[in-house]
Amino acid sequence: MIVVKNISKSFDETTVLNGVSAFFEKGKTNLIIGQSGSGKTVLLKCLLGLHTPEAGKIFFGDNSLTDMNEKKRRLLRQKMGIVFQGSALFDSMNVEENIMFPMRMFTTKNDDEILDRVNEVIDRVNLTNSNSKMPSELSGGMQKRVAIARAIVMNPNFLFCDEPNSGLDPKTSILIDNLIQEITKEYNITTVVNTHDMNSVMEIGENIIFLQNGKKEWEGSNKDIFKTDNKPFIDFVYSSEILKKARKALKES
Amino acid sequence: MKIIVNIGSYFLMLQKVFEKFTKWSVLKSLIFKDIEVLIIGSIGIVSVISFFVGGVVAIQTALNLTNPLIPRNLIGYATRQSIILEFAPTFMSIIMAGKVGSYITSSIGTMRVTEQIDALEVMGINTYNYLIFPKIIALLLYPFVIIFSMFLGIFGGYLASVLGGLCSSAVFIEGLQIDFIPYHVQYAFIKTILFSFLLATIPSFHGYYLKGGALQVGKASTTSFVWTSVVIILVNFLITQLILA
Structure with a gap:
């Protein structure tokens, strides 16, 4: 599990994250969602240790990422x-x-041992017989599968996905989402997915953090989405007129 | 002000290149790959340029020898001195800044914009060492390219002189042997080793710290070529002043 406690991050004069706290559970697909510029990529990069927050702490299990020296950080990575x-x-x-x-x-x-493990994960992501292909010969969906295979080959404890569906058609997106969720359960790992794709939210959002202007505005699961009255979140989810009408009709019925 | 920041960042980058080494088996394959691309891949262009420039130096020297009191063996002498002292080490390095330098900047820069460097970093790899150190080691073989350039440059001059009827073979060879100072070859190789380090690190710096997208990769390649050339010229002046003056 990963615990984020009250972290803040600014770039020059702009505050990108403002006192964000979150809890990412083990064995679940945890989603960070929000509009472009809401701070989700910065939050993900803070979790990866690529950005250092100015305030707050991030715990991986019992270990504080923010207090780790470079050697320990490399081992965690x-x-x-x-x-x-x-x-x-x-x-x-x-x-x-x-x-x-x-x-x-x-x-x-x-x-030989490495090759056995590589073939195992290649089969797991359904890319059998693609071993010798170069990345430029693969479709977007296949490239994502290779990236997932590379991410899980070392049996990680934590899996991070930054916009895994960007540039993919809806059908392939769902396949990738399902693959991420299956792997999370299978390996019992803490998965954090950064997305603004509502299909993903509905499909695999077991624990969702909604960010707006660098603040956490809502937290819940995909099952809670229909019940909530949180205005910023509703405005984000039901952004189009059609969806607004659909929600209204659903409520009335 | 920015230039001072960049110089500081360059030296900090160099420090990080020699910290936390990548696993040797991986590093070894990277070094061999870089030798193939940076050194072996450059021999063709170096050969063609050196051969013809050597020929041109010989022809132009011969054309300027209008005074009958000046011996014809000066053609061989001038070709040797020009090629060994300046053309092979310095001007070939500037040409290499265009070929090898642009390759280094664009390959590292593309890795930066496509998040491949982030991927390496997140894996816990010292990306400075992983990306730059193999290039520094590969370019330690650069003096061999320069030996090649020296030989072909002089050979080009010889063929142009003899086949063009500018002087006889014996006279050209006599010119090559007149007042030969072996220290000049040492001086050329001292310069070459320094230039090889600059050729590996300045373009790497421009690629590594690149920000933006594909357009910036192109711009960074150009900037890297300009800066590598400028620094080579400046270092050439300093080294010549220190060693020969």
Whole structure:
């Protein structure tokens, strides 16, 4: 689990996160949602240790990320798997090399053992027979699958996904969402997904944090969405006239 | 002011390159890959340019020898001195700043804009060491490229002189041997080793600290070429002043 306590982060004069607290549970898909510029990517980067908050603390289990020295932070990072918005696959490496990269870097396993594990995760993300393909030969959805495979190959305790559905069609988005949720349950890990895709929210949002202007405005699960009267959250979810009318009709019925 | 900040960042980057080394087995494959791209991949262009520039130096020297009192072996002498002292180490390095430097900046810059560097960092890798150190080591072989350049430059001059009827083979070779100071070759290689370090690190700096998207990758490649060339010229002046003056 990850606990975020009252963190704040500014860039120059602009406050991007303002006293945000959150609790990301183990074995659940935790979603950070909000409009563009609401601070969700900055929050994710604070969790990854790429940004240091000016105030507040972040705990991974019992360990405070904000108080860790660089060595401990590097060790913690080896327990993290990350799926970046643009997949961030190494374009000089093929699928197999991309996935085996963290194992080559941080384990003492021999090539056969590494290859066995790589094939296992390639099968798990349904990319069988794609081992020798280069990232440029893959579709957006396949690239995301490779990124997920690379993120889970080291059996991480924490999985972070930054906009995993961006640039994907709705059907592929749902497949990726389901894959993330299945992996979360299967590996019993703490998953944090950063998204503004409402399909994902409805599909896999077991624990949702809604950010607006750097503040947490709402927290709940996808089941709570229909019950809430939180205005900023409702304005975000039911942003179009059609959805507003649909909500009204649903309430009246 | 920005230039001072950049110089400071450059030296801090150099410090980080030599901290927390990447696993040797991984580093080794990166070094070999960089040797292939940066060194072996440059031999073709270096050969062509050196050969023809050597020829041009010989022809132009011969054309300016209008006074019959000046011996024709000066063609070989001038070709040797120009190629060994300046053309091969300095001007070839400026050409390499365009070829190798742009490659380094754009490859690291593209990794930056596509979040590949973030991905490495989050994995707990010292990205400075992982990305820049192999290039520094690969470019330690750069003096071999310069040996190649020196040989082909002089050979180009020889062929242009002999086949063009500017002087005989024996006269050209005599010119090559006149007043030969081996220390000049040492001086050329001292410069080359320094330039190879600059060729690896200045373009890496421009790629690593790049902000923005594809357009900025192009701009950074140009800026890196300009700065690498300027620094090479300045260092060339300083080294020449220190060693030869």
